[in-house]
Amino acid sequence: MNNINLIPYLTFENTKEALDYYQTVFGATDVQRVSPTEKQAQEMSLNDDVNLDDLTMQASFNILGKRFFCADSFLGKPVISSMISLMFEVDLHDSEVLSSLQDLYDQVVASEEVKVIVTFEKKSSGNKYGQIVDKYGITWIFNAVK
Structure with missing residues (x-):
């Protein structure tokens, strides 16, 4: 599979x-x-x-x-739903990819075109996590895991 x-x-x-x-x-x-x-x-x-x-x-x-x-959407106006999120997950120890994820987070937040739900920072688990919602209601999750 x-x-x-x-x-x-x-x-x-x-x-x-x-x-x-x-x-x-x-x-x-x-x-x-x-x-x-x-x-x-x-x-x-x-x-x-x-x-x-x-x-x-x-x-x-x-x-x-x-x-x-x-x-x-050719079948009418699309309905915004908070039931679907898109997640970028990276290895916390891969400094290059973590830097790319951090840069993306910083870029979208600086645009002031998104709503920050959870700030992308290190959590008590040791992982780095954050969430934003874009202007179309799509939740984007930034997740750096050990």
């Missing part, structure tokens, strides 16, 4: 805008975005006057070398 991947796939009302947000706030790289074709728009019964370039059929981006996929 080692050939199975679990890949985050996010849904937004406006993915084009969300991609800009993740590039600016999280430093997302390798951003790719595909708009629906006219045929796909017809199959989804989209209005004829809709600007297809504003819509996103599929997109992806990297944060800390991890790939995230996303798309517009």
Whole structure:
């Protein structure tokens, strides 16, 4: 079963805008975005006057070398839920990767575009842990474990 991947796939009302947000706030790289074709728009019964370039059929981006996929919600406005969180977990003793995680945390907090739930710092367990919520209601967990 080692050939199975679990890949985050996010849904937004406006993915084009969300991609800009993740590039600016999280430093997302390798951003790719595909708009629906006219045929796909017809199959989804989209209005004829809709600007297809504003819509996103599929997109992806990297944060800390991890790939995230996303798309517009074509079935109505997406519902924000606190039931799903995304966690970056690193080895506390790997100074290079820990530094990258700390830099990402510092960058998103400095943007003032996120809400800090738990400050990323060493806890009584000896692990380093923190949580933020982005403007789309997604909880991001920063976890450095022994």
